[in-house]
Amino acid sequence: TVEVEAKSLLMELSAKGGVENNGFVQNEAFDDKETDISSQEEMPNTCTFDVDPVAVEETVLKPYAGMPKEVLLKFSSQARYRVTREILFWLIIAASVALVCATIAIIALSPKCLDWWQASPIYQIYPRSFKDSNMDGNGDLKGIQEKLDHITYLNIKTIWITSFFKSPLKDLGYGAEDFYDIDPIFGSMRDFENLIAAIHDKGLKVIMDLIPNHTSDKHQWFQLSRNRTGKYTDYYIWQDCKQAAGSVIPPNNWVSVFGNSSWQYDDVRKQCYFHQFGKEQPDLNFRNLAVQQEIHDIIKFWLTKGIDGFSFSAVKFLLEATHLRDEPRVNKSQNEESITAYSQLYHDYTTTQVGLHDLIRSFRQTMNQFSSEPGRYRFMGSDGNEKEDIEATMMYYGKTFIQEADFPFNFNLINMKNLSGNSIFEAVDLWMKNMPAGKWPNWAVGSPNAARISTRIGKEYVNVMNMLLLTLPGTPVTYYGEEIGMENIASENVSEEHVKSDPVVVTFPEKSPMQWDGKVNAGFTEGNSSWLPVNSDYQSVNVETQMTWSNSTLGLYRALTLLRNNELPINRGWMCYIWNDSNVFVYVRELDGLQRVFLMVLNFGQEAATDLKAIVPNLPSEAVVRLSTHFSNAGKVVNTKVIKTQMGEGLVLEYKTAKPVHTMEAFQGKCFVAEKACYSMALNLLYVNC
Secondary structure, eight states: OHHHHHHHHHHHHHTTTTTOOOTOHHHHHHHHHHHHHHHHHHHHHOOOOOOOOOHHHHHHSOOOOTOOHHHHHHHHHHHHHHHHHHHHHHHHHHHHHHHHHHHHHHHSOOOHHHHHHHSEEEEOOOOGOOOOOSSSSSOOHHHHTTHHHHHHTTTOOOOEEEOOOOOOGGGHHHHHHHEEEOTTTTTHHHHHHHHHHHHHHHHHHHEEOOOOOBBTTSHHHHHHTTOOOOGGGGGGGEEEEETTTTTEOOOOOOTTTTTBBSSSEEETTTTEEEEOOOOTTTTBOOTTTHHHHHHHHHHHHHHHTTOOOOEEEEEEGGGOOTTTOOOOOOTTTTOOOOOOOSSGGGOOSSSSOOOHHHHHHHHHHHHHTTTSSSOOOOOEEOOOOOOOOOHHHHHGGGGSSBBOOEOOOOOOOOOOOSSSSHHHHHHHHHHHSSTTTOOOOOEESSOTOOOOOHHHHHGGGHHHHHHHHHHSSSSEETTTTTTTTOOOOOGGGHHHHHHHHHHHHHHOOOOOOOOSSSSSSGGGGGOOOSSOOTTTTTTTHHHHHTTTTTSHHHHHHHHHHHHHOOHHHHHEEEEEEEOOOOOEEEEEEOOBBBBEEEEEESSSOOOEOOOOOHHHHTTTTTEEEESSGGGGTTTOEEESSEEEEOOOOOOEEEOOOOSOOSSGGGGTSEEEEEEOOOEEEETEEEEEEO
């Protein structure tokens, strides 16, 4: 009976077209085989079922969750699935190609990004006068590390530390006794390594001085050379000297930079050695290949330590003529024996000799070996300072395909003999019109070897000089203390004790200690005294006090660096001269594609009123004061037909225009751009093909 009921149930399911779901059967093949056998044995051959095979097939081919690969593949060949898949595939391919092409186009059209030595001002530190950390009265490397926050507060990313090699400190340390060591007065090599790490941790860069021309007479090389020891015999420039009546007669009339003969007799070697500077600083013989290799090894040593660049100083003195002929006199009628000053001769045989630039290029090539790592380009600056020959200075840039310095340092604004709107224009134009195409300018208004701005041209011009420095195209260089308007120390402030301990205090008053606050010794040292006296104005002219004043020199300096960093026209745009006279110097900074223009009106003379509308007819009738040396003027609107400025006042004006000055025919030849770029307002990016 059970068997009959089972057969009846099977017949009924078959008649309804039912299909058994074997989704949970472990061995489907075995069960199917077993079912077939039992069916053959138990079901009569005469029993047939009317089942539609098409209906069964359609039911099996319906997709369901968990279907095996064999079933899935049957659907993949159907048109509605194949076409969709192919469309998606080609869309992905097209999108990938478009993305790659867009990336290539953006890279190809994008201008070169400004490198770190272009994007930020450089802050120059004389380490002995910056900050004393151990109460001995001398600034040191740990002191610099303590004050790194001041650098970031100024919106500056690059520090330039002047010479700190081990030295007898003659000429303030510029004659090294050991190029591989730190002078103990500044700390230890561990202090230096910690300073480098701290600088880099803050995202800053650091460059250092290197004076390859000479060493100290205490240097081991000189001691070996004067004794004619091995390869060191010719490391310096030695010549026989004549003697007459107990006095030494030098080989020629060459005079040192500091005056008197540049030849010094040595009792040990019984010859004269040559020195372009002090007698304690004998010149190296750069015609000796071993000497050249020594300098290359020194460069590699400090780059390996983590230095980001060098300022090579006194490089024009590296080679001298081998013929040793007398240099021509400036005054032909002057008695030869009366020549003692450097300015009395034309230095045709002791500066900028043939082969000099080959040496500088070799320094650059050594530095390039350390510049291959992305983001670690090593900067090279040079101190050409060819005051009377601008073309000779520009040669330090190198040529189109032969690189030398990234730039020779520009001291035109320091070397001016008088101050006026015209003299400022001449100093700026002299550099810009002679600079090779595609090179990058730089500017400095202070240095360790020049009187401070306040002393050189007057306190009333400090702010306007900083405004000029930070709005010109190129890299500005600020000497420590100029951001707060420090002055030279007056001779009456120098005590006899200071003079006895170090006579250079009278000669270099611009190196007085940095004025940090109004406390004793201006916060420079916690010791009883400092190596140089602090300026008597330190209670009002100091960092701490000026940080609390909204109208301070420090506040304006910070606002200017922020403006320079954030505004593309000032950061890398065109500069066009608009006007200059005895009182004012006026120029614009603008960028292709950007309608926002900055107009600088700087007064270096007396009170003046300037009609710029008459000079630039397309100039808008009004402009907004973005920054002013008179802080209360910021935000005001001025009439461009009559722009009034007082003595020492500077204005950064902002206006909008669709016709920039550099596109006007009247100003062709008066506009310059170093790293040209154009701005797309639609895409909010820079590109090169304007």
